[in-house]
Amino acid sequence: MLRTIFSRTLAAALLAGGLASAAIAAEPENTMIITLKDGDVTIALKPEMAPKHVEQIKALVREGAYDNVAFHRVIDGFMAQTGDVEFGDMKDGFNARRAGTGGSSRSDLPAEFSDAHFVRGTVGMARARDPNSANSQFFIMFAPAPNLDGAYTIVGEVEDGMDKVDAIKRGDPAQNGVVAEPDRMLKVRIAADGE
Template identity: 75%
Template sequence: MQLKKLASFLVVLAGLFAASLFSTSGPAFAADKENTMIVTLKDGDVTIALRPDLAPKHVAQIKKLVRDGAYDNVAFHRVIDGFMAQTGDVKFGNMKKGFDPQAVGTGGSDLPDLPAEFSQSEQFTRGVVGMARSQDPNSANSQFFIMFAPAPNLDGQYTIVGKVESGMELVDKIKKGDEADNGTVTDPDRMIKVRIAADGK
């Protein structure tokens, strides 16, 4: 009888372990500090689990930009209520140096553009972080967006790089833009500081 109980316990334990490994927002990803990005907004910190398993080249580039301090003070230049908040224009979006309200959203970084790493297994749901690009699928560079709501039309068309683990209610508070002007934000909110959890504060 004891053996049967032990066997049942082991089966349950194995199931829980497998679930944690394959959940896109489960503890296996959240516990990986090297691939956890923390974005400080005006109302607090947003924690994002990066997905190098889906997009290794994009995640590596994001982490380099984070560690170079390139994302600090960069504006959320395009924010559409019920859709997404876009940021990451390192060239024109830094609100403390060189911010250009006319050009923001058209720039990237000094790093090269990236080849597409589209996923067929993951969907653009609330909290998912995707890379912005031009019409060229291989043009993503530094800009990314956070989804307010699902957008199935983006599935398989844009590279998914992560998902918000905590602080989504803070993302919801980001200043919205003018929908008639493609979400352009006047006097936008910004990413005050961005860091990788493994690097500490």
């Protein structure tokens, strides 16, 4: 009886905190850690859902391409977008007018859509109108967005640090979320690689 009460209490606490899916952590090779101004955000990458996208993200992380890249588009109640390694690097080549229009030197990726849903903490790939145009940019959801389901590739989910994502500076709603003096990803790494 006591075990049943404990199990129900633990499950309720996890659900209330939005951490039900985080109970099982991703293996270190598929765990991306983003250091923000307020601390670390841990993301479980999903190679079983989007193997080509996850492979490209991990390669860019290991090249250091995401370090110092701006959250150039942040819409309250929707998502925070980053990952433009071409125009979004705030230490080398940042271009506020072009941030969000670039990618990387790697090829664009074919869509890897799934039946998964865009909910709070989901990490999805940004793209142009062409479904096969995702490259380096990704976004983290602040709230569910069913209209994105099956139309954008999901690459992961926040396991820990969603409060740090919530603290990212918001953009101007009149400018489609473009952020003046944006926050950035200070450092990005794969957990298997160590510090």
